[in-house]
Amino acid sequence: MSAALFIDVQVKESVARDPEIAAKLAEVCPVDIFRAGPGGVEIVQDNLDECVLCQLCLRVAPAGSVKVIKLYDDGAVLGA
Numbered sequence: 503m504s505a506a507l508f509i510d511v512q513v514k515e516s517v518a519r520d521p522e523i524a525a526k527l528a529e530v531c532p533v534d535i536f537r538a539g540p541g542g543v544e545i546v547q548d549n550l551d552e553c554v555l556c557q558l559c560l561r562v563a564p565a566g567s568v569k570v571i572k573l574y575d576d577g578a579v580l581g582a
């Protein structure tokens with residue numbers, strides 16, 4: 503599959519390895535961009551461009567630990 507063109511999502515490493523936050527991220531994202539794996543959260547690359555900018559992921563993780571980056575908008579960060 504092709505790489506995401508419009509959206510990138512980054513999760514701070516210490517938070518990405520937290521299984522509780524990983525599970526919450528996987529639960530709230532309506533387009534399944536987060537997958538809770540054994541080592542914490544994984545980003546599902548193929549779903550990135552489906553992001554609907556709902557900000558739910560920003561609300562369930564510690565402030566600043568999840569970044570949704572709008573590649574189509576010169577890398578502007580959602581919610582900033």
Ligand code: SF4
Pocket residue numbers: 511530531532533534535552553554555556557558559560570
């Ligand atoms: S903003 Fe919404 S759709 Fe986009 S990654 Fe976060 S939870 Fe998923």
